[in-house]
Amino acid sequence: MRRQLYRAVWMVLCIGVLMVAGGILLAAFLSGMIDDAMQEYLNTRTEEYRNKIYEKMDADYQILDTFSSIVGGAALMEDEEFPKLLDQANYQNDFLTMVYMDASENITAATLDHEVTENETLSNIQPEAREVLERAMEGERSVSPQFQGELSEENVVVYGTPVYQNGEITGALAASGKIDVFQEILDGDTLLEGFGCVSMIDGEGNYILHSGKDQTGQELINVFAEPYFAPEEAAEARKELQENGSLAFSFRYGGDRYRALIQSMGINGWYLFSMMNTRAGSGEIYLMNQVAGTVFIGIILLVLFLMAYGLRMVWKNGKKLNRIAYCDSITGAYNMLRFRQIMEERTKTEKNYSIIALNVHQFKFINEIYGREQGDRVLCCIKEKIEQNLEDREFFCRENADIFYLYSGDTDRDRLERRLKKIMDSVSQAGEGRYGNYQVLMCCGAAIAREGEEEHTLDQMMSHVMLALVRARDVHQNNVWFFDKELHRKELMENYVESHMNQALEDGEFCLYLQPKVALDSRKTAGAEALVRWVRPDGSMIYPDQFIPLFESNGFCVQLDMYMVESVCRQLRAWMDMGTEPVPVSVNQSKRAFYEKDYISRLTGILEKYRIPAELITLEILEGFALENEEEVNSKIRELQKKGFRVSMDDFGSEYSSLNTLGKIRINELKLDRWFLKEAAAGKRSVKVIMEQIIQLAHKLGISTVVEGVETAEDDRMIRELHCGYGQGYYYSRPVSAGDFFERYLKQE
Ligand code: C2E
Ligand code: MG
Numbered sequence: 001m002r003r004q005l006y007r008a009v010w011m012v013l014c015i016g017v018l019m020v021a022g023g024i025l026l027a028a029f030l031s032g033m034i035d036d037a038m039q040e041y042l043n044t045r046t047e048e049y050r051n052k053i054y055e056k057m058d059a060d061y062q063i064l065d066t067f068s069s070i071v072g073g074a075a076l077m078e079d080e081e082f083p084k085l086l087d088q089a090n091y092q093n094d095f096l097t098m099v100y101m102d103a104s105e106n107i108t109a110a111t112l113d114h115e116v117t118e119n120e121t122l123s124n125i126q127p128e129a130r131e132v133l134e135r136a137m138e139g140e141r142s143v144s145p146q147f148q149g150e151l152s153e154e155n156v157v158v159y160g161t162p163v164y165q166n167g168e169i170t171g172a173l174a175a176s177g178k179i180d181v182f183q184e185i186l187d188g189d190t191l192l193e194g195f196g197c198v199s200m201i202d203g204e205g206n207y208i209l210h211s212g213k214d215q216t217g218q219e220l221i222n223v224f225a226e227p228y229f230a231p232e233e234a235a236e237a238r239k240e241l242q243e244n245g246s247l248a249f250s251f252r253y254g255g256d257r258y259r260a261l262i263q264s265m266g267i268n269g270w271y272l273f274s275m276m277n278t279r280a281g282s283g284e285i286y287l288m289n290q291v292a293g294t295v296f297i298g299i300i301l302l303v304l305f306l307m308a309y310g311l312r313m314v315w316k317n318g319k320k321l322n323r324i325a326y327c328d329s330i331t332g333a334y335n336m337l338r339f340r341q342i343m344e345e346r347t348k349t350e351k352n353y354s355i356i357a358l359n360v361h362q363f364k365f366i367n368e369i370y371g372r373e374q375g376d377r378v379l380c381c382i383k384e385k386i387e388q389n390l391e392d393r394e395f396f397c398r399e400n401a402d403i404f405y406l407y408s409g410d411t412d413r414d415r416l417e418r419r420l421k422k423i424m425d426s427v428s429q430a431g432e433g434r435y436g437n438y439q440v441l442m443c444c445g446a447a448i449a450r451e452g453e454e455e456h457t458l459d460q461m462m463s464h465v466m467l468a469l470v471r472a473r474d475v476h477q478n479n480v481w482f483f484d485k486e487l488h489r490k491e492l493m494e495n496y497v498e499s500h501m502n503q504a505l506e507d508g509e510f511c512l513y514l515q516p517k518v519a520l521d522s523r524k525t526a527g528a529e530a531l532v533r534w535v536r537p538d539g540s541m542i543y544p545d546q547f548i549p550l551f552e553s554n555g556f557c558v559q560l561d562m563y564m565v566e567s568v569c570r571q572l573r574a575w576m577d578m579g580t581e582p583v584p585v586s587v588n589q590s591k592r593a594f595y596e597k598d599y600i601s602r603l604t605g606i607l608e609k610y611r612i613p614a615e616l617i618t619l620e621i622l623e624g625f626a627l628e629n630e631e632e633v634n635s636k637i638r639e640l641q642k643k644g645f646r647v648s649m650d651d652f653g654s655e656y657s658s659l660n661t662l663g664k665i666r667i668n669e670l671k672l673d674r675w676f677l678k679e680a681a682a683g684k685r686s687v688k689v690i691m692e693q694i695i696q697l698a699h700k701l702g703i704s705t706v707v708e709g710v711e712t713a714e715d716d717r718m719i720r721e722l723h724c725g726y727g728q729g730y731y732y733s734r735p736v737s738a739g740d741f742f743e744r745y746l747k748q749e
């Protein structure tokens with residue numbers, strides 16, 4: 001979800017950036033187009049102005065040329081009336097001065113105020129005019145640069161043209177006019193449609209004619225200066241102009257942008273400098289561009305706003321969905337899904353951690369008696385108390401009903417126990433008095449994972465926590481139970497045993513093992529004890545300690561004991577059929593089997609089936625249950641003895657042993673628990689004395705004696721000394737399979 005949101009945010013940003021970039025490109029493209037169009041416009045208009053100026057010059061030349069051909073053709077200069085003629089021509093044509101110079105450099109000059117000067121010499125003429133006259137004498141038409149005329153305060157220019165007589169140059173005509181005539185052209189009302197101005201400048205950028213309509217309104221004396229050119233650009237621009245004869249550029253002034261063009265006029269190193277305000281100049285296009293730009297930016301902003309709004313909605317909905325997906329609706333705590341996610345993430349790196357399950361005792365009664373609302377309040381209170389006691393990096397969830405899980409980096413049992421008790425006690429306190437006499441009690445199951453110890457998957461850890469919680473529920477008070485590996489192993493085994501016992505019995509997995517009982521006087525194998533072994537299909541063996549107690553409590557031992565009696569009888573029959581002299585075999589009998597109603601008939605039935613004399617079978621009953629109900633046990637023993645069975649009291653001394661017992665129960669054999677040997681071997685003399693007394697008493701009562709757990713030669717020597725009848729233990733032999741037993745103790749060579 002978050003990743004999708006990030007992706008969406010990125011997408012919106014990218015689209016935004018792309019749109020902005022697109023907008024900028026489009027704006028640049030449009031403004032480039034406008035610029036080009038403007039430049040084109042400037043070029044054309046400048047050309048037009050240049051042509052107009054040329055036309056004006058041409059007109060002046062035309063007048064001079066016409067006058068020159070009239071003068072030359074009719075040799076009017078030699079006429080007396082020539083000065084007058086010159087004056088008239090000057091006056092009619094609006095020149096300031098008209099001058100004729102003959103080949104001897106005699107000059108006749110007519111000025112606007114009808115003054116005619118004759119016999120003027122060339123040296124008295126202003127240098128700019130002199131140059132024009134000299135060039136005309138050489139046959140060249142030319143115009144002078146501007147200069148301050150003598151008769152005018154304004155700048156003037158002088159045109160010069162040769163005068164021909166019969167094809168030969170006989171003189172030169174020159175006329176001066178105010179340069180302002182060009183100004184009129186430049187200042188025309190329609191000058192660049194009123195958005196620009198045109199000036200005339202020289203090659204150095206100095207103004208010759210400054211347009212009165214310069215939009216910058218500056219008192220400028222040179223073009224190669226601010227605001228047209230930055231000081232560092234001026235030299236470069238000047239060079240470019242000289243090389244190319246024209247220079248197009250743009251500049252900014254007063255917040256407006258201007259396009260400008262300097263174009264050579266091809267006369268006297270004069271240039272036309274035109275410029276126009278791009279905003280004003282581009283008129284509708286510019287406006288359109290502006291509007292389009294604004295609309296475009298508006299659209300971008302709108303799109304971005306909509307996207308941002310959409311994202312916000314998605315984000316909000318995402319949060320809501322997250323809450324629904326990851327939080328418990330009643331308490332607002334995380335739910336199991338989120339808890340597992342965080343846990344999985346954490347345990348990738350954390351190897352020391354604990355998982356704790358907290359549960360309310362009999363929560364369903366709170367719901368039933370006080371209503372769901374109260375139940376929910378208890379849950380919220382638990383959530384609050386856990387939250388208040390959370391430490392750094394701990395987190396928790398409510399799974400369902402009243403189970404909360406807590407993840408902690410703490411693996412110290414005592415500290416965890418203290419903290420959890422505090423949480424549970426505070427929940428109990430918060431509920432005090434609310435539910436009458438009912439006290440809210442909780443229990444905790446905890447599982448600890450430590451680095452270096454056996455590693456468990458999270459699923460295993462969670463099941464350990466639940467197992468611990470089941471144990472914790474047994475105690476009706478605020479308590480914590482930590483998962484115990486050994487206990488769990490035992491529980492697993494019990495579970496296996498209980499779920500497989502029937503099938504195992506059917507499949508013959510319960511096997512008969514025999515341990516010899518040695519007659520201490522003759523050192524011969526005088527009998528054997530049948531001991532069951534559960535051999536699993538994979539060959540592994542389960543020993544009686546791991547299943548007999550369970551079978552005793554679930555009653556399966558009734559079936560197993562009969563099965564073992566039958567196994568023994570089958571084995572005896574097999575040996576007898578082989579012609580081997582069998583030895584009596586003791587079979588352990590559980591209390592349950594012994595008390596079965598048809599116990600004796602079932603036993604005799606088996607014996608009959610295999611045709612085994614009852615004397616070969618000794619039934620071992622435990623000391624404990626023999627004493628529970630003396631009379632019933634005694635009558636059953638008597639019945640069994642009548643049928644020929646022998647009865648042995650097993651593990652004598654391990655529980656309520658008292659010498660009285662021997663007198664009360666009518667047994668044939670007494671098996672002293674291996675506890676005696678262990679204690680005696682450890683040097684306890686008193687134990688040895690008791691053993692001796694027991695053995696003597698048993699003998700006096702006609703009961704044969706067997707000492708169990710003979711493990712060493714020393715044990716063997718001691719029980720001999722005590723005149724015990726038989727010994728049984730690893731010293732003689734461990735329990736072995738029936739086949740091995742036959743091979744070792746019965747087979748006659
Ligand atoms: P138990 O009847 O007292 O059997 C003697 C136990 O002591 C056997 O353990 C045997 O292997 C062990 N033992 C023998 N010699 C020595 C020794 O020198 N040192 C030590 N430390 N132990 C020795 P096992 O076979 O594990 O049987 C344990 C108990 O399970 C038996 O104690 C018996 O009470 C019960 N049991 C065995 N098979 C059956 C059966 O088929 N039915 C019933 N109801 N109980 C059985
Ligand atoms: Mg036994």
Ligand code: MG
Binds near residue numbers: 650651671673708
């Ligand atoms: Mg025993």
